[in-house]
Amino acid sequence: MPSRMNAPSGTGVGILGAGLVAYLHLLGARGAGMQLRALASRGRRTAEHRARLFGARAYTFADIPMIATSEDIDIIVVGGPNGTHAAHVRALLGAAKAILVEKPLTLTLEDADALCEAQQRGASIAYAENHIYTPLIAKARALIEAGEIGAVRRVSAKFTSPAAPSGAWHVSDEMAGGGVMVDMGSHLLATTQYLLGGAKFVAAGSAEFEMEGTLEIAGTAALTTGDGVRVDIACSGRDPNPVCYYDIEGEKGVLRASYHPEPQALTLTKRGSEQQIAFDDQFSATIAGMFRRLGYVDQLKAVVAAWRDKTQPEIGALQGRDTLEALCAIYLAARAGRRVDDFASLDRDRSPIAMYRG
Amino acid sequence: MSGALRVALIGCGEVVQAIHWPTLATLGRSFQVSVCCDADQGVAENMARRCGARPSDDPFAAIASDDVDVILVGAPDAFHVEYVLAACDAGKQGVLVEKPLSMNARMARDAVDGVGRSNTAVVVAYPHLFDPMTERAQAAWREAGPLVFGKFTTIIGPNQAFAGDSAEVTRATNLSPLDIALAQFNYAVAATEVIGASASFANVTSHALLAGLTIHDLPVMRRLLGEPDDILFAKNYGGEAPPGVGLDIILKYGGGRMHIEAAVIAARECIWGLELRDCDRSVAVTYPTSFALAAESVCSVRDEHAGAIRETQHRGVYQTGFKREWLHLRDVIRNGAPNLSTVADAARDLELVGEIACRLA
Numbered sequence: 001m002p003s004r005m006n007a008p009s010g011t012g013v014g015i016l017g018a019g020l021v022a023y024l025h026l027l028g029a030r031g032a033g034m035q036l037r038a039l040a041s042r043g044r045r046t047a048e049h050r051a052r053l054f055g056a057r058a059y060t061f062a063d064i065p066m067i068a069t070s071e072d073i074d075i076i077v078v079g080g081p082n083g084t085h086a087a088h089v090r091a092l093l094g095a096a097k098a099i100l101v102e103k104p105l106t107l108t109l110e111d112a113d114a115l116c117e118a119q120q121r122g123a124s125i126a127y128a129e130n131h132i133y134t135p136l137i138a139k140a141r142a143l144i145e146a147g148e149i150g151a152v153r154r155v156s157a158k159f160t161s162p163a164a165p166s167g168a169w170h171v172s173d174e175m176a177g178g179g180v181m182v183d184m185g186s187h188l189l190a191t192t193q194y195l196l197g198g199a200k201f202v203a204a205g206s207a208e209f210e211m212e213g214t215l216e217i218a219g220t221a222a223l224t225t226g227d228g229v230r231v232d233i234a235c236s237g238r239d240p241n242p243v244c245y246y247d248i249e250g251e252k253g254v255l256r257a258s259y260h261p262e263p264q265a266l267t268l269t270k271r272g273s274e275q276q277i278a279f280d281d282q283f284s285a286t287i288a289g290m291f292r293r294l295g296y297v298d299q300l301k302a303v304v305a306a307w308r309d310k311t312q313p314e315i316g317a318l319q320g321r322d323t324l325e326a327l328c329a330i331y332l333a334a335r336a337g338r339r340v341d342d343f344a345s346l347d348r349d350r351s352p353i354a355m356y357r358g
Numbered sequence: 359m360s361g362a363l364r365v366a367l368i369g370c371g372e373v374v375q376a377i378h379w380p381t382l383a384t385l386g387r388s389f390q391v392s393v394c395c396d397a398d399q400g401v402a403e404n405m406a407r408r409c410g411a412r413p414s415d416d417p418f419a420a421i422a423s424d425d426v427d428v429i430l431v432g433a434p435d436a437f438h439v440e441y442v443l444a445a446c447d448a449g450k451q452g453v454l455v456e457k458p459l460s461m462n463a464r465m466a467r468d469a470v471d472g473v474g475r476s477n478t479a480v481v482v483a484y485p486h487l488f489d490p491m492t493e494r495a496q497a498a499w500r501e502a503g504p505l506v507f508g509k510f511t512t513i514i515g516p517n518q519a520f521a522g523d524s525a526e527v528t529r530a531t532n533l534s535p536l537d538i539a540l541a542q543f544n545y546a547v548a549a550t551e552v553i554g555a556s557a558s559f560a561n562v563t564s565h566a567l568l569a570g571l572t573i574h575d576l577p578v579m580r581r582l583l584g585e586p587d588d589i590l591f592a593k594n595y596g597g598e599a600p601p602g603v604g605l606d607i608i609l610k611y612g613g614g615r616m617h618i619e620a621a622v623i624a625a626r627e628c629i630w631g632l633e634l635r636d637c638d639r640s641v642a643v644t645y646p647t648s649f650a651l652a653a654e655s656v657c658s659v660r661d662e663h664a665g666a667i668r669e670t671q672h673r674g675v676y677q678t679g680f681k682r683e684w685l686h687l688r689d690v691i692r693n694g695a696p697n698l699s700t701v702a703d704a705a706r707d708l709e710l711v712g713e714i715a716c717r718l719a
Contacts, residue, residue: 020536023543030555045418045440052465053436053544055551162535287546287562288555
């Protein structure tokens with residue numbers, strides 16, 4: 001009996017990278033009705049193992065040109081180690097396919113600048129901040145834009161996990177570019193900017209890291225947007241009860257968007273009264289519903305739709321560069337022990353962790 | 359060809375520690391463990407000490423080793439096919455691969471193609487298929503008429519509740535939260551390919567239950583009765599554990615019906631067997647409890663004729679299906695015996711798993 005996913009029709013997806021990110025995008029693709037066609041990893045054995053599990057063709061990173069020219073692939077997710085993103089995107093630029101780049105966009109602002117220029121020349125480069133594509137965050141932004149909490153004064157966001165990633169590249173300066181602040185802080189930064197209608201960060205300070213091994217296992221930072229909103233972020237890779245939430249404080253009330261743990265929740269507190277706000281797929285007990293809730297389904301749909309319409313994705317290389325810029329400022333602030341507010345003078349050729357090392 | 363066949367244990371989890379190693383220890387003239395390989399180095403080293411073998415942290419190197427003739431694939435399900443194919447590529451004499459052959463039929467078919475091109479004997483390890491009373495039941499059922507009603511019951515407690523009675527199990531200590539999460543995702547990946555992404559969590563769990571537990575029954579059912587005509591009913595239910603841990607399935611065999619019930623329960627209990635009835639004969643088998651190394655299964659045959667009832671009970675054989683599957687592998691390798699549990703058979707079992715899972719959805 002044929003499986004329900006065997007039909008060779010519909011949008012074709014290629015994924016570069018075979019770690020957790022590959023699983024997330026695969027299940028997001030299935031939820032979006034798309035078909036994984038190719039999977040690439042550094043090593044042949046890992047690629048073949050995952051590709052067999054996922055029902056895709058196996059490639060190594062050396063085969064990226066073959067993936068780029070595959071006629072049955074429409075969108076390629078760049079999800080390998082952080083330090084490979086820039087090179088992998090460059091290898092895909094001539095392919096006229098939709099490119100979705102996992103965070104961080106690149107490890108240096110110089111590489112990010114190059115991708116922004118490529119996007120401005122017409123390449124379809126999207127930045128994979130999945131939180132932005134969740135029904136939770138979409139609803140939260142709609143409420144903020146409708147003035148439910150008035151002018152936003154402050155955002156507090158937190159993202160923790162029970163353990164930091166332990167794979168070999170995750171602990172390498174050259175491949176990871178940083179620890180939990182890059183891994184989880186990037187989500188908080190990009191999503192906060194989105195919630196605030198695309199606000200730009202103009203200053204980073206009060207940044208503190210706890211180091212474990214060579215990279216930071218926990219970190220906090222305070223940033224300021226151009227509109228004067230204070231944004232406090234906190235990340236940790238050793239929380240036995242992991243959480244992820246965004247508290248948006250306005251003049252008239254507070255909105256908490258709780259992304260993790262399940263069940264997700266959106267809570268509006270005004271005049272001392274708390275109201276739970278419903279959103280799509282909030283309690284869906286299906287795989288597609290879960291991955292829609294995580295943002296992976298609508299992210300792929302939006303990126304493919306933009307590519308087909310020959311428009312730029314809403315969250316693209318420019319937004320990815322903004323996030324990287326804020327990260328670089330945070331790492332520099334953590335090292336210098338002072339506020340950093342001249343983002344234009346940040347070194348363009350150093351990764352966030354290199355900013356910290358000095 | 360003489361001398362013991364040298365065995366590489368690829369994956370040394372509780373089933374290997376508590377069942378296969380003690381079983382091999384009773385077959386020392388036929389099998390000798392030469393390599394123990396596990397993702398957890400401590401588990402591999404502990405197992406190697408017990409077996410008098412050398413430890414390895416590289417399954418492909420272990421499979422290809424010159425001091426290995428036969429592979430036991432006891433690693434997680436997601437790795438079964440690649441280790442089987444590696445053994446075939448390395449020209450090994452044989453493989454015993456734990457059930458299920460893989461996580462869904464598509465993956466299993468990769469093994470069918472690869473094994474078919476090799477000279478390696480690959481036996482899929484289904485202890486109930488090799489159980490002595492299954493053989494007795496098959497002989498008794500051959501004389502029976504068409505099926506009127508049949509039932510397979512598989513209701514068991516968690517493996518950990520039983521494994522410790524057979525061996526002192528050394529568990530992996532190097533599993534990260536990410537490793538555990540990816541293992542869970544593997545089930546979602548395998549299931550959503552078959553039943554679609556709109557599958558509920560309960561149905562994903564049920565797919566795993568079908569592929570992991572009910573899979574014990576399916577090859578026995580197909581051996582005794584052939585292929586079912588249709589799947590009439592399939593439903594999962596919750597209970598003592600997360601959603602989807604119990605299953606009721608009704609299959610059509612001509613005018614007869616086969617009921618498969620399966621559940622994982624919290625209690626340390628094992629209710630495991632089958633029953634087949636035509637109009638005047640019933641054949642039933644009760645299997646031994648999980649992880650029993652030397653235990654009898656019982657086959658009861660009841661005939662009613664001209665008002666008289668005759669009941670015969672067959673028992674007293676303490677050789678379990680676990681031992682008999684190793685003996686069968688040896689017979690296939692040494693004596694060219696026909697393989698009673700091929701990868702093609704196992705792929706068909708997984709196709710049936712998929713068909714039942716789709717019926718749930």
